[in-house]
Amino acid sequence: MNREMKTRTIWNRAGWICLLLSLWTLTCMGAETTLWYDKPAVSWEKEALPIGNARLGAMIFGGVEQEHLQFNESSLWIGDEHDTGAYQAFGDVFVDLKGSKTDSVTNYRRELDLSRAVHVITYNLGGVNFRREYFASHPAGVMAFRFTADKKGAYSGTINLTDMHKGKIVAEGNRLTSTGSLAGYKYEEGSANYSLALNYEAQLLLKNEGGTIHVQDGKLIFDDVNSFILLLDAGTDYLNQRSQHWQGKNPHERITQQIDAASKISFKTLLSEHVADYQKLFSRVTLQLGNAPADNASTDLRLVRYSQGNRELDLETLVFQYGRYLMISSSRDALPANLQGLWNDQIHPPWRSDYHTDVNIQMNYWMADQANLSECFAPYAVWLNSIRGVRKDETKSEFNTRGWTMHGENGVFGGSTWQWVESGSAWCMMNIWDHYSFTGDKEYLRSLAYPMMKEVCEFWQDRLKALPDGTLVAPNGYSPEHGPREDGVSHDQQLIWDVFNNTVKAADILGVDREFRDSIAAQRDKLLKPKIGNWGQLQEWMVDRDDPKDDHRHLSHLVAVHPGSQITLQKTPQLAEAARVSLNARGDVSTGWSTAWKINLWARLHDGDRAYKLIGNLLRLVGDTRMNYHNGGGLYANLFDTHPPFQIDGNFGYTAGVCEMLVQSHAGEIEFLPALPKAWAEGKVTGLRARGNLQVDLEWKDGKLVKAILHPGQDGVFKVRCGDKVGELHLKASTKTIFK
Ligand code: FUC
Numbered sequence: 001m002n003r004e005m006k007t008r009t010i011w012n013r014a015g016w017i018c019l020l021l022s023l024w025t026l027t028c029m030g031a032e033t034t035l036w037y038d039k040p041a042v043s044w045e046k047e048a049l050p051i052g053n054a055r056l057g058a059m060i061f062g063g064v065e066q067e068h069l070q071f072n073e074s075s076l077w078i079g080d081e082h083d084t085g086a087y088q089a090f091g092d093v094f095v096d097l098k099g100s101k102t103d104s105v106t107n108y109r110r111e112l113d114l115s116r117a118v119h120v121i122t123y124n125l126g127g128v129n130f131r132r133e134y135f136a137s138h139p140a141g142v143m144a145f146r147f148t149a150d151k152k153g154a155y156s157g158t159i160n161l162t163d164m165h166k167g168k169i170v171a172e173g174n175r176l177t178s179t180g181s182l183a184g185y186k187y188e189e190g191s192a193n194y195s196l197a198l199n200y201e202a203q204l205l206l207k208n209e210g211g212t213i214h215v216q217d218g219k220l221i222f223d224d225v226n227s228f229i230l231l232l233d234a235g236t237d238y239l240n241q242r243s244q245h246w247q248g249k250n251p252h253e254r255i256t257q258q259i260d261a262a263s264k265i266s267f268k269t270l271l272s273e274h275v276a277d278y279q280k281l282f283s284r285v286t287l288q289l290g291n292a293p294a295d296n297a298s299t300d301l302r303l304v305r306y307s308q309g310n311r312e313l314d315l316e317t318l319v320f321q322y323g324r325y326l327m328i329s330s331s332r333d334a335l336p337a338n339l340q341g342l343w344n345d346q347i348h349p350p351w352r353s354d355y356h357t358d359v360n361i362q363m364n365y366w367m368a369d370q371a372n373l374s375e376c377f378a379p380y381a382v383w384l385n386s387i388r389g390v391r392k393d394e395t396k397s398e399f400n401t402r403g404w405t406m407h408g409e410n411g412v413f414g415g416s417t418w419q420w421v422e423s424g425s426a427w428c429m430m431n432i433w434d435h436y437s438f439t440g441d442k443e444y445l446r447s448l449a450y451p452m453m454k455e456v457c458e459f460w461q462d463r464l465k466a467l468p469d470g471t472l473v474a475p476n477g478y479s480p481e482h483g484p485r486e487d488g489v490s491h492d493q494q495l496i497w498d499v500f501n502n503t504v505k506a507a508d509i510l511g512v513d514r515e516f517r518d519s520i521a522a523q524r525d526k527l528l529k530p531k532i533g534n535w536g537q538l539q540e541w542m543v544d545r546d547d548p549k550d551d552h553r554h555l556s557h558l559v560a561v562h563p564g565s566q567i568t569l570q571k572t573p574q575l576a577e578a579a580r581v582s583l584n585a586r587g588d589v590s591t592g593w594s595t596a597w598k599i600n601l602w603a604r605l606h607d608g609d610r611a612y613k614l615i616g617n618l619l620r621l622v623g624d625t626r627m628n629y630h631n632g633g634g635l636y637a638n639l640f641d642t643h644p645p646f647q648i649d650g651n652f653g654y655t656a657g658v659c660e661m662l663v664q665s666h667a668g669e670i671e672f673l674p675a676l677p678k679a680w681a682e683g684k685v686t687g688l689r690a691r692g693n694l695q696v697d698l699e700w701k702d703g704k705l706v707k708a709i710l711h712p713g714q715d716g717v718f719k720v721r722c723g724d725k726v727g728e729l730h731l732k733a734s735t736k737t738i739f740k
Helices: 003-028 253-264 267-282 299-307 314-332 359-362 366-370 372-397 424-439 442-463 490-510 516-528 574-585 590-603 608-618 649-662
Strands: 033-037 049-052 056-060 064-071 092-098 105-112 118-125 128-136 141-149 155-163 168-172 175-181 199-209 210-216 219-225 227-236 287-291 406-410 414-423 475-479 482-486 670-672 683-690 694-701 703-710 716-722 727-729 737-739
Touching: 049 128, 049 314, 056 128, 056 227, 064 141, 064 199, 064 574, 092 227, 105 210, 118 267, 128 267, 155 168, 155 175, 155 199, 168 210, 168 475, 199 253, 199 287, 199 406, 199 516, 210 482, 227 253, 227 366, 227 590, 267 314, 287 314, 299 314, 314 366, 314 649, 359 366, 359 424, 359 590, 359 649, 359 737, 366 372, 366 649, 366 683, 372 414, 372 424, 372 442, 406 424, 424 442, 424 490, 442 490, 442 516, 442 608, 475 490, 490 516, 516 590, 590 608, 590 649, 608 649, 649 683, 670 703, 703 716, 727 737
Parallel strands: 670 716
Antiparallel strands: 033 105, 049 056, 056 064, 064 092, 092 155, 105 118, 118 128, 128 141, 141 227, 155 219, 168 175, 175 199, 199 227, 210 219, 287 683, 406 414, 475 482, 683 694, 694 703, 703 737, 716 727
């Protein structure tokens, strides 16, 4: 071989290697932001994939012969001011494609790209490449589904709209409309009719390119079309105002207008506006754990391998970002994310798919500010504010107090059922205060947060009872969902301390209500305090009778450790040690949400490896959907967290847990890498938020911080810590400070 030929061969080889390497990198890229599968979904709960614009949502099956789009709208609720009612599934769109045979398809792939919030399905059938692209647009207020193929006239079939509440379906032109009322629907058979019944409507518009379409038997028929787009919108006349009896305008006009407006915009523009809007939120946080090549297998296979002990770090990142995706998709400007976020296919969903106040709604929102999605918090505060009047009335008639609280189950009209969870409203106020701590938004504090916090304090001012020595206890409380009703339960005590403590701070910041502020400060200091029991545990009850074998899923007496801040390693080390003893006793196996809480708790106790062990339990592939209160927690193939059944708090709680492992800010200082597990020896995160209106980027190697970059939103003095290294930084708004 002469010299020139030899060089060419080497170049060729190098060229090939480069090309292969870049192809490989390209295919691996996105493994931490893409879910994908090589077959259509069969199970709604375990396999279908969610899209949503916070008000509208759909679960997508991706079938070849029949596409099934099950959809929701967040205000479709039954119930009234006296009964929680339940969140309702809306309906389905079925697209039957003539001549499609699942068995004859090759290269099938359905994927959800979290970096753009776009769901894509591709396959080849008889030499033709088919492609579907779906998304839920927040700016346009509609969901869009496009079907294309690389051969003209490739689509013929039928489109069918169904309605879960037997409404009227009308097919006209290129539009299907369902309308109806929820009158007569009840969550529990045999109970009295609700005094409210919302009216609803859904519209589906078909836009075809080529071919013909016509209406037949209430369906849309399309023949030989080149491509088509479906636009879907739905709504109700729900209004979050008690003074208007919870009902406003019929949604018909708004839906018609939004669908018509969207139909005039090109798909390309609709898509690019959607992606730009979504990325404004999603792109704020990037996370990279380790530098091992991502597993390029389908998501279900990755989860199987992970469950077998191959702890792929990119899957941990993917599930972290999935929590952020689900938050953006289910909570922006409509109602808050419920037990299933926004996605529900039943009219009798598990636990009413409602707002549970003994841990679940609170857990949903732990991550919103930490993971840089502050906007997503707003619906929660707005909802609480809207039901406060109803809650006050019922609280007054039950307890004869000022202020308000709730039962365990809650709906959108203020109705509340099941057991009273007296400290539930105080726990919600912890979220409400935290949102201010993260954002520093004084207008929010003044107009929305403080008035609610004050009322919850008033409830406890009137309700607390003095023991003979003057110690104040909550009477007749309980530790959810656990033990008898009795006085001085730790969970209640800790939450009352928290709401009093935060309200004192809020009154100081706003410079209001001096007398009231002083009275709750004094009462806070007289509250029965956390106690250490005879086996070194943090007592769950006033009486020292905790059972070391008790592995109940609720961790209610540890609320002061997380999400609260009454007990910290820095300020109350002995109580923190007692909390560690209690948490150990509760064990590592439980429901999805309980596992997620344990990750957060171990992170607060600075045990990164233990938190990481719990992450292993949470990212466990589960196949069972039957109710399990003890040991069934994990993920389904679609990465929905499961109790079981599916419950979204575990997804959000996991994302919060990862944040807590990397940055903490609850103890009056900002701590970097407080609970870094050995497995995450190397990594990078950008865009996490800390209390004090601050953004934090971190880079670490060999388990040690390389640098932290702080981006404050306002001027301030911050104490920062990383391990033993402590500093005090004077930061100026909109500047960048590096801490090493
Ligand atoms: C609480 C929990 C249950 C379940 C339900 C929705 O009652 O105790 O485990 O998560 O909420």
